[in-house]
Amino acid sequence: MRKTGQRVRTTVAVLTAAVVGLSGCDVVGGDPPDEAGLGRQRKAAPKVVWDTRPASIAAVGDSITRGFNTCLVLSDCPEVSWATGSSPEVKSLAVRLLGPAGAAAHSWNHAVSGTRMADLPAQMERAAARRPELVTVMTGANDACRSSMSAMTPVDDFRADFQDAMRTLRQTLPRAQVYVASIPNLMRLWSEGRTNPLGKQVWKLGICPTMLGDADAVDAAAERRRATVQRRVEDYNAVLAEVCGADDRCRYDGGAVYEYRFGTAQLSQWDWFHPSRNGQARLAEIAYREVTGNTP
Template identity: 70%
Template sequence: MRKRRQRSRAVLAVVTATVLGAAGCDAVGGNESGPSDSGTAAQRTKPSPTAPVWDSSPASLAAVGDSITRAFDACSVLQDCPEASWATGSSAEVDSLAVRLLGTAKAASSSWNYAVSGARMADLAGQMAQAAAKRPGLVTVMAGANDACRDSTAAMTSVADFRTQFEDALRTLRDAAPKAQVYVASVPNLKRLWSEGRTNPMGKQVWKLGICPSMLGDADALDAAATERRDTVQKRVEAYNEVLEEVCAKDERCRFDGGAVYEFRFGTDQLSHWDWFHPSVNGQARLAEIAYRKVTATGT
């Protein structure tokens, strides 16, 4: 009887240890997944979701760039018209990016335009420093046309210098405003601008005053030399856009427009009827549409 009681106690101990061991393994998840994975312990070990890097609803906006962003010649001859700017303008006809993102009232107090007519990529770092001081949620960039629009093709900014200057500009922003988002618009298609504008006699007369001579000079000339000159400018613009895309891609808070501005098939209605070069109010509105679509798009 004593031996039977001893054997019974031994069997009971083994069974108890086995049950407790199995229960303990399930409580911490075990080596295999099971129903207990949804328990408190599993919830504690589940990584918390991180906020997306790109915010399509920034609280403020600063613009940098050249005469396009200043809306030069959009409203009157040889004058900036910042109220018609695609980036920060207040004109209802344009419905700027700032108005679309922030609303009319907030855009008036929380958007700033630091673009300068005639600016080149070398000037962008200084503008970025001004923009960064405002700690903007979003910075828009449109620059590069003046680097290609020179007195001659030899005077155009080299691709290497263009890259260095753009990198310096982004670094300037990041040093002061590391979390600011950046929307980069591609350089417009200057050859299409020549093709569209040359149909207007008045436009060609204005071009003779020295507007983008590397592309628009001798507008009616179709000889080999003129064709080669325009093709050289166009290739440089395409190279600039490649630089903008590559440099922007290295910054997780930078978004390039994918060439949307360059590829936009604008017509004479989108060109200023004073110089047939800069965007008209209608053209500024089209740029605002492109920018808003790209800034608010899901994904990259």
């Protein structure tokens, strides 16, 4: 009986040691033993944390970010910009994040009216020189708003240009955050503005001819033309989401600007196409919600 008891205790000890050894490998994990017989524990990749309170902002983009046709006809008005403007009516993203004094000292507007995606890398380079913690991007409407359907930017070119812009930024600022706004619904802007005689006269000066040309025409050809432009905008927005989604420090608005139902109160009294002060304020609200949210 004594020998049997010893054998039992010995067997239990061996099994216990084996179980502990297996459990230890399973819990700790790691690479197979190296030549010295020592395991190398794997290190988890560091988690990227989005800063909901960046301390400086640079804006790039087109006429919307410049406040075009908001204060005076055919003129920029950057003080009402949704991104960096100082207007108390708008309460830009910069003002909401930094306060009026902080926005004046630590926000910069590098957007240019008429910009297409091909122009964005140069704007990104100028923005990066300021070393901002956040860069806002809103561009793409002018790639669809061309003199003819054939002149619209091909989707592959649009993607390549946006990727180039992001690479340009990352070469200087690998940790800067980027907020990307979707392109507005151009079909809705046409449907809202086409009832205004003054707006239609301004459209004839060359504002988005592919969508706004022959504003009163509702024949099959006109409807096909507008639908084609609309699909191109949707394709561009898909590219914005794709390229931004490949960057850990980039947030796309999920189509929030595209889906926003701009009414006449949100459109410029000069062209019924660009945002009014009210419209700029709505864009600022969307941006603030996206930038300060815990998740995109």
